[in-house]
Amino acid sequence: MGLTAGILGLPNVGKTTLFNALTKLDAPTSAFPYTTQESNIGAVEVPDERLDRIVEIVKPRNVVRTSFQFTDVAGLAEGASHGEGLGNQFLAHIREVDAICHVVRCFKDDNVAHVNGAIDPVGDIEVVNLELAFADLDVIAKRIEKIEKKAKMKADHDSVAEYEALTLIKQALEDGKMASSVKLTDEQASLVRNFSFLTMKPMIYVLNISEDDIANADKLINEVKKAIGEDNKVVAISAKIEEELSKLSDEDKEMFLADLGISETSLNLLVKETYDLLGLQTFFTAGEKECRSWTFKKGMKAPQCAGVIHSDFERGFIKAEIVAYDDFIKYGSLQKVKEAGKFRLEGKEYVFQDGDMTIFRFNL
Ligand SMILES: Nc1nc2c(ncn2[C@@H]2O[C@H](COP(=O)(O)OP(=O)(O)O)[C@@H](O)[C@H]2O)c(=O)[nH]1
Ligand SMILES: [Mg+2]
16 A cells, blocks of 8 residues: 555654564664664554454464554654754655654653653653644745745636645644644645645654553543643553563463453554554455455545455456455354345445455456
8 A cells, every 4th residue: 555654753752662563673772862863664464353253254274464564764853844863854754654653752761861851741742743843834935935926916726726725734833733733625635735744644642651651541641632632642552561562472462461451452552543544444355265454545446445455456357246344243154144135246436345355356
């Protein structure tokens, strides 16, 4: 699918630690700022209990889980928009990501330097978001300079509409809001899309908490939401624990989680939320040879979804045989679903739904 979620935040907040936990890779972390000079990129498997249930029923010889990409973006600092830290290079990397996991340091550790001296999650969030806003304002100022004259003379429709959109976004940013809060018409949105505004990207806040605070996670989340707005997505995670967990076998991990009295790690929750933030959904193929989850973008039609598996499937697409996941579980086998009349044959215009189980019919 080519979409990537960027991990972003001040230095030494645990971004690379989180990246390692997510990808099970081993990128270097350190107690000193700016260790990550080059962005780390890795794939993350999407946990899905539905696939687990399908596997229990079908008992295939092989199981493959879909994945998507995370990027651990190198070095943001206060002043990045003026060239501090890795400066502009950093901002260019952020422009390329499709959603942002904004990591915020909540853990205390005297051995790990805090760039601003003290633990202050809400203050840090403001610092980072302000840098993103400055970068966007910079882009807007340059563009407005170029098109203002044309727009004011009402020379052509597009520049008038673009000017209006940019002015709206500029105003929001100057009021301390994100570009994503601005309601644009479809036309305006498409005119400003190419600027890839940083504050327009969907964002989830990841509070990196101490092990001792796991029990208090909800309280912390609520405090942060109260300060930055209730409609923001916020999760709490202990990156360090998650990194340790990611190195355990599934069996040991389950025991560890049982000890903590939880069934799912917050890491899984973060992966699912980010997947959703990117507008991604899942369909399944379920054969005796292999059961597999596949990723598609919300709104994709049947031939495009076939193309996710293989470009030949898209080119030669005829029909998609579809069974909804809930029906499959309810009736217990494909045969019984068919007998109950819940099996569908869909054509080119069918918009795939999250959880569809499918077999593509194609002709080459
Ligand atoms: N105590 C504690 N240390 C952490 C945690 N997460 C990261 N660290 C440590 O903080 C330092 C910076 O982490 P790193 O992932 O490199 O931060 P980055 O600069 O944001 O990529 C490393 O020494 C990590 O081991 C945590 O949850 N608790
Ligand atoms: Mg790092």
